[in-house]
Amino acid sequence: MVAPDHAIRQALATVVPDALGCDLISAHVLQSLTIDDDAVSLALRFGYPCDTRLPLYRRQVEQALAPVLGGRALHLTLDWQVQHHRAQQQMAALPNVRNVIAVASGKGGVGKSTTAVNLALALAAEGARVGMLDADIFGPSLPLMLGLPEGTRPGVQEQKYFLAPQAHGIEVMSIGFLVDATTPVVWRGPKxxxxxxxxxxxxxxxDLDYLIVDLPPGTGDIQLTLAQRVPVSGSVVVTTPQDVALLDARKGIEMFRKVGISVLGVVENMAVHVCSQCGHAEHVFGEGGGAALAEQYQTTLLGSLPLATRIRAQADQGTPLVVAQPDSAEAALYMAAARRLAGRLSLQARGQQAFARMVMTHTPQTH
Known part of the structure; x- marks a missing residue:
């Protein structure tokens, strides 16, 4: 007797990857399913980069399906593919860029750039093709954080296009490559x-899966320019648990909501300090602020990072933690946050595709 299709689907619906926050069926991960007397063959395709997690997902699916196979062999294929997603559908996509993700903070000093760099490198570690754009015109920091030597310049093609330098496997573009490191940029907002x-x-x-844009702090001209001129897929807001930081982070979230850009999640920095000598944990800047902020705005707490010296030190040395100490606990937190970020974005992209298919199916044809 052939195992019923709905039993397989029900079993798959019990598997909930943390990066998605919902089950495989709801996330439209199932690509194909074939059942016969001897075997069950199915293909799952995730919408976000997850090279390091595919073995785990395979085990979880195999365990979930084992009770309903009825002695049949299981032929399971898992892979991933990043889709295009744009919040502002009226804008043309950037050439060779599938998704633009803005990383913002309401105020300075919360570790936004460090977070942006480590998220970008974490996505690359999962197999994605990643680029970074330093949108902080007045205080560019990506060249230093990514270890690019002073004097690095972008390549030029056809006398009008920049070719972004590369660092740690990702492409980087910054105004810092075009001005002297010690010369301040003294421009008015429009310039x-x-x-x-x-x-x-x-x-x-x-050919990027993700372009991570490191925004300056605040909600000024640069942020508005990005929202009005660039097809942003989604945003991430970085904060600390401190009340004043949370107040400004709310302003950042409200800004994105007003311009129609979804907030994919919140990253809480400096959530706890663990003494390197005695191991005592202390919430120096408060506790639970990031989770409360995410809940208030019905978004996701992507991760809570500790107040750790090595996170800062590695960024200052040009070898961010995710590449310098990939097996560290902090790197694992960045990796998990990056997967959640990409996973949440994939749900939006697939939701749009499903809606488009529904509209096409139900739209009367004219002849």
């Missing part, structure tokens, strides 16, 4: 916004 637009439109990226 800074124009510089950002030039970096966006004149950089030739090389």
């Amino acid at each position: 800074a916004s124009g510089a950002l637009q030039q970096l966006v439109t004149q950089t030739l990226w090389r």
